Each structure stands twice: as structure tokens, then as C-alpha cells.
Amino acid sequence: MEEVEIVVRNFSNVHGEALRVEVRKFSKNATCVLVDNTDQTDQKKTLLHVSFLMGGLYIIVLVLGIPVASIIGHIMMIFMTAFLLFAHFTTVESESITIIKQMGIQEKISYSKSRTEERMIPSHSIYDLVINEAILRQKVIFLMQVLQEPEGAGNAPMFTLFQNTLPDRSCLEFIYEQIYKVIDKSR
Numbered sequence: 001m002e003e004v005e006i007v008v009r010n011f012s013n014v015h016g017e018a019l020r021v022e023v024r025k026f027s028k029n030a031t032c033v034l035v036d037n038t039d040q041t042d043q044k045k046t047l048l049h050v051s052f053l054m055g056g057l058y059i060i061v062l063v064l065g066i067p068v069a070s071i072i073g074h075i076m077m078i079f080m081t082a083f084l085l086f087a088h089f090t091t092v093e094s095e096s097i098t099i100i101k102q103m104g105i106q107e108k109i110s111y112s113k114s115r116t117e118e119r120m121i122p123s124h125s126i127y128d129l130v131i132n133e134a135i136l137r138q139k140v141i142f143l144m145q146v147l148q149e150p151e152g153a154g155n156a157p158m159f160t161l162f163q164n165t166l167p168d169r170s171c172l173e174f175i176y177e178q179i180y181k182v183i184d185k186s187r
Helices: 040-064 067-090 169-183
Strands: 005-012 018-027 030-037 092-100 104-111 116-122 126-135 140-148 158-161
Touching: 005 169, 018 169, 030 169, 040 067, 092 169, 126 169, 140 169
Parallel strands: none
Antiparallel strands: 005 018, 018 030, 030 092, 092 104, 104 116, 126 140, 140 158
16 A cells, blocks of 8 residues: 655745645545645634624614614625625635546635535546636736647637636646646656
8 A cells, every 4th residue: 555645835826825735645646736725714804803893883883873874884784794704605715636647637626614616627638737827917827727628620628727726836836746747648
């Protein structure tokens, strides 16, 4: 039985937030990469502080009994509650990919409250793995993409990995080095 080789490194994403990358090599044909958003706990704490501040203002408005301010306070609290729920359930905790040479690539996105999304790219449709440039908010960023086999005479479809955590270039290069041997069809 082979031992699992584990490599853990810390990087940042394109916004400067901390990411923890864990690579688990099960064999030469199977690897798992986890990109953990370590700053997401701080983001949730910030949202809670804002909600407590808004709640305090709402209570002060109710105690003072100002009629117009009371209506505005109700509207503000409804908006704030909706925003907090939206932010809580859409915050990505981690993204992971599992690569098995004979099967393909499975991407798993983990949100708050154990909600997950999974996508699979079968190995027969994988053409290549690339790091591409893209423009996001007037800034050049790098994305890891899987080029899929072209369908007919058209362009090859692309599948973006780690599109929620957005690791920086050095992190993507590290991940690429760890997984390309598993994806490379010439080996």
C-alpha cells in the first residue's frame, strides 16, 4: 500500500486574501488539490459586526419613537437581513479538484452550511490544462483552465478551475506542477 504524500502551502488570491493549498498525492494516477479560503471566517465576523451595528441603530430609532425613522429602520433591517443571508450562503469556504487519470477531473465547491457543488470533466474530453490571462475590474489575473476536445470544427470549450477562490499566479503555477503529470496523456 502506497503512502499518501501531503504538501501544504500558503498563498494569496488576486485580492490579497490568504489561501491555504493542500495537495494529496494518492498515487502517480490520482491527486487531490484543496484551496481553502482562510479569510472567509474574518469576512463572516465583519458581516456580524455590521449587523449588530445596524441592529443597535434600529433599536435606538424604535426607542426614540420617531415615526418616519421607524419606517426607514424597518426597511433598513429587512435589507440588511436579506444581504446577510445572501452573503452567508454564497461565501465559498473551499474549492477542490480530484484528478484520476482514467476518470477525469472532479471539481467540488464548498459553501457555508455544508452546501456543495460538484462538476466532472471526463478524461476522454480533456485536451490540455493551461494557465490563461483574463481581465477582472481593470486588472490582469490568471486562471487555470481545462481545454476540452473540440466538438466538430468549432473552438474547444474551456472549463475554469478555482474560479471562486481566484488563486494568484504563483499558486496556480504550484498547482499546475503538482497535477500536470496526472493529466498528461503522453505518459
